Amino acid sequence: MRVIFDKSVPGRIGVRPSRQTGCPPPHIEPKLLREQPAALPELSEMDVVRHFTGLSRRNFGLDLGFYPLGSCTMKYNPKLNERVAALPGFAELHPLLPQLPTGERLVQGALAVLHDMDRLLSEICGMAAFTLQPLAGAHGELTGVMMIAAYHKERGNRKTTLLIPDSAHGTNPASAAIAGYEVRAIPSDADGRMDVAALKDALDASVAGLMMTNPNTLGLFEPRVREIADLVHSVDGLMYYDGANLNPLLGRCRPGDMGFDLVHINLHKTFSTPHGGGGPGAGPVGVSAKLVDFLPVSLVKERPDGSFFLDYDCPKSIGYIAPFYGNFGIVLRAYAYLLSLGKEGLLRVSEHATLNANYLKERLKPFYDLPKPGVCKHECVFSAKRQVVHGVHALDLAKALIDRGFHPPTVYFPITIPEAIMIEPTETESKETLDAFIEAMIEIAKLAETNPEEIVSCPKTTVVGRLDETRAARQPDLASLD
Amino acid sequence: MPYIANTPEQQTEMLRAIGTDLEGLFADIPSALRCAGLKVASGLPEQDVRRRMAVVADRNRADLVGFLGGGFYDHFVPAAVSAIVSRSEFATSYTPYQPEISQGVLQAIYEYQSAICRLTGMEVSNASLYDGGTALYEAIMMALRVTGRRRVVVDDSVSPIYRTMVRTYTRNLGIELVETSSRIGLADREALARVINDQTAAVAVQNPNFFGCLDDFSDVAELAHRHGALLIASAYPVSLGIVKTPGAMGADLVVGEGQSLGMPLSFGGPYLGFMAARKEHVRKMPGRIAGRTVDAQGRQGFVLTLQAREQHIRREKATSNICTNQGLCALTALVFMSLLGKQGFRELALSCAEKASYAAQRLQAIPEVRMRFGKRWFFNEFVLELPVAADRVIRRLLEKGFAAGFPLGRYYPHMEKSLLVAVTEKRTKEEIDLFAHTLEVSL
Numbered sequence: 001m002r003v004i005f006d007k008s009v010p011g012r013i014g015v016r017p018s019r020q021t022g023c024p025p026p027h028i029e030p031k032l033l034r035e036q037p038a039a040l041p042e043l044s045e046m047d048v049v050r051h052f053t054g055l056s057r058r059n060f061g062l063d064l065g066f067y068p069l070g071s072c073t074m075k076y077n078p079k080l081n082e083r084v085a086a087l088p089g090f091a092e093l094h095p096l097l098p099q100l101p102t103g104e105r106l107v108q109g110a111l112a113v114l115h116d117m118d119r120l121l122s123e124i125c126g127m128a129a130f131t132l133q134p135l136a137g138a139h140g141e142l143t144g145v146m147m148i149a150a151y152h153k154e155r156g157n158r159k160t161t162l163l164i165p166d167s168a169h170g171t172n173p174a175s176a177a178i179a180g181y182e183v184r185a186i187p188s189d190a191d192g193r194m195d196v197a198a199l200k201d202a203l204d205a206s207v208a209g210l211m212m213t214n215p216n217t218l219g220l221f222e223p224r225v226r227e228i229a230d231l232v233h234s235v236d237g238l239m240y241y242d243g244a245n246l247n248p249l250l251g252r253c254r255p256g257d258m259g260f261d262l263v264h265i266n267l268h269k270t271f272s273t274p275h276g277g278g279g280p281g282a283g284p285v286g287v288s289a290k291l292v293d294f295l296p297v298s299l300v301k302e303r304p305d306g307s308f309f310l311d312y313d314c315p316k317s318i319g320y321i322a323p324f325y326g327n328f329g330i331v332l333r334a335y336a337y338l339l340s341l342g343k344e345g346l347l348r349v350s351e352h353a354t355l356n357a358n359y360l361k362e363r364l365k366p367f368y369d370l371p372k373p374g375v376c377k378h379e380c381v382f383s384a385k386r387q388v389v390h391g392v393h394a395l396d397l398a399k400a401l402i403d404r405g406f407h408p409p410t411v412y413f414p415i416t417i418p419e420a421i422m423i424e425p426t427e428t429e430s431k432e433t434l435d436a437f438i439e440a441m442i443e444i445a446k447l448a449e450t451n452p453e454e455i456v457s458c459p460k461t462t463v464v465g466r467l468d469e470t471r472a473a474r475q476p477d478l479a480s481l482d
Numbered sequence: 483m484p485y486i487a488n489t490p491e492q493q494t495e496m497l498r499a500i501g502t503d504l505e506g507l508f509a510d511i512p513s514a515l516r517c518a519g520l521k522v523a524s525g526l527p528e529q530d531v532r533r534r535m536a537v538v539a540d541r542n543r544a545d546l547v548g549f550l551g552g553g554f555y556d557h558f559v560p561a562a563v564s565a566i567v568s569r570s571e572f573a574t575s576y577t578p579y580q581p582e583i584s585q586g587v588l589q590a591i592y593e594y595q596s597a598i599c600r601l602t603g604m605e606v607s608n609a610s611l612y613d614g615g616t617a618l619y620e621a622i623m624m625a626l627r628v629t630g631r632r633r634v635v636v637d638d639s640v641s642p643i644y645r646t647m648v649r650t651y652t653r654n655l656g657i658e659l660v661e662t663s664s665r666i667g668l669a670d671r672e673a674l675a676r677v678i679n680d681q682t683a684a685v686a687v688q689n690p691n692f693f694g695c696l697d698d699f700s701d702v703a704e705l706a707h708r709h710g711a712l713l714i715a716s717a718y719p720v721s722l723g724i725v726k727t728p729g730a731m732g733a734d735l736v737v738g739e740g741q742s743l744g745m746p747l748s749f750g751g752p753y754l755g756f757m758a759a760r761k762e763h764v765r766k767m768p769g770r771i772a773g774r775t776v777d778a779q780g781r782q783g784f785v786l787t788l789q790a791r792e793q794h795i796r797r798e799k800a801t802s803n804i805c806t807n808q809g810l811c812a813l814t815a816l817v818f819m820s821l822l823g824k825q826g827f828r829e830l831a832l833s834c835a836e837k838a839s840y841a842a843q844r845l846q847a848i849p850e851v852r853m854r855f856g857k858r859w860f861f862n863e864f865v866l867e868l869p870v871a872a873d874r875v876i877r878r879l880l881e882k883g884f885a886a887g888f889p890l891g892r893y894y895p896h897m898e899k900s901l902l903v904a905v906t907e908k909r910t911k912e913e914i915d916l917f918a919h920t921l922e923v924s925l
Binding site for chain 2: 025034112375429
């Protein structure tokens, strides 16, 4: 499809802004003005609507079909939540209102949502308090790591290193490094769990903490997590929980009870807010009692009379990490989701997320190499090892799934599993959908043996074939300039 | 149960296929780690959630006639914006890791990058950052990577909200952050010349600045470049409908808050951080970037590119930790800019400026009220100097249904009587007249 600028017709206009008669033209010194209007496209409203409707048809979304992208928890995004976020009482609320004199009175509804969400997430995760400010998961990680640094600074600890398992998400080491820490990788053992002996070797006085997911990125629960926490705490290190994989634990097992001091959760994963083709998400961070003082400014608190206020008096806080109170519209959606689920609903989420993943794993086990057998939690990780001997790689399998109407699983992650295929079905999918996916995976596995060329030439049903990524990087065309 | 499809019969069947029971699925969690039961209320049907949230929403005063800005503006959003952006092919997709079935999002990112470049007068843009404040922080970090230096100069006419955020992020990193004091509403050239030196990585300025004043930073860019430093300009995108671009002023990095491009105020987010740069610096940029390429048959297509900068490849050596960004907000901005188009976007800026200029005229006609920064040029926001504390006036006007503006004393202690007033195209002449009248009788 032509880019929108190439469809431009000089003189055409889509939406005209309201102009007031009776206002004199603004008087601004010419040298402060631009010489030419910005070369934005010139199109009618219908042209624009057709262009983007056309683009939308070239995009796969969760509402079109199964999206088993491992580690991303692509569960159904309830429509109710969109309606709630669009209520004018929320959508049209200016974030600076609370800073006006008596301003808190103007936003009591919004503060009530933030306060209640803090309480709900604290209960679900077993933490003392949450900040809802972090604007994405990785932003939550950075916020958490800055709190780790503040904790050690206050205690006079000289800590330089964060421990991170080799199977961790790339954001973990990146967040640690950006906050000024060195990263030391901890290997996995033969079972795919953290190698506790290696952890003991890596522990010394320089260790500020350990960042981990549980279940880990292989979808396996780390049963020795309390022992790991005790070890890290023994050098006054802190335990950081990456909540990307929280879904199978909801209502059953809490990071706080496992010994974690900090938790970030992804509202766009576990709590059903739409991912938007790459955000916006939200990455609230919860902390145990010993870290509450370091939470970012401001905190939403309740007065004895039941009214809410923003507390800016936080002398030990790491400071301001977001302009206001977080991605409030995303928090609202997640809040509506939690109201819908309730206590029972949370248990059903973890139950069916785990059931669906194990069902897929057992049905596909005869056809694909399963490096770490045993019960999994929300996702399972296969390897394309058996298919590679026929010249078919994980990426080829992914493209073959596209031709069969499915979004592929995550491939080549975690990096500890060669040719990884990481499948996360989520609880919202039905057995029929899983069965259809399983049939497609089995057909592809058989085809890989009998006719591998059929697989490596996929996808064939899409608007473009495999794209030349080398050319994209070597001769970058990153914008259509006027 | 809401949002669960499997029936009890299917569940039994699936457990049989797995060869376990429900307990067996969780046998790997030691009993000491099991949770006894959450103190969470029972779930509610959709209708009840809707009713309850409508009641909560009514406890907010989103109905005030707004002259409050401070970097976050109440602009009109055309109906077609939400109609397009709410399409679930866009809204319910993940980051486009599989380009063949993500051409819609990828092309939209490419077009967004193009629109941001055309708007700011720059050559490259990324796919988005979280907000204007984190965008400024990311630009500063990028300037450190480009120059290999550790000293950054920020003028105090840059949003104090962003400056406090930058202080938080740079605190432990051994970065020398120097703040200069503005003079009569503009960045003080002499103060800047005193602190910009050969150790300076970047100079950060804002246009229009936090006081709403317009500036031309061409001379500051020259000064920065003479010392091998980069000029970072934070910009208000709607103003660029008429205002000179940071690119034309010689800026090396342009960042800003994109909320005004079609996003509701929504009590602070989700918003949009944008970042544009000169081509030579693109490999040091943070965040996703889409690029145009071809498939084996020569058909045009789009991919995420230059990924060797990113966390999922480089881990601790990445240029940034950013992963999920503000994809749908970037799409919103692109649709907004496309609907208004070349002419409409210019008219939008003119409309804001006209109404602001009218409001300034009306307000400074009130006895004892004057423009704090005299004859400084402004776009759609300006500072009124009141005869009494701004807080007092704001309180009285709130009672009459107006959000009169922002009290600058919050961030600038010597400015208790200063009121920052913003006017967008949404305000009518009648509202402005009534506002001026109400303010006059409230003094």
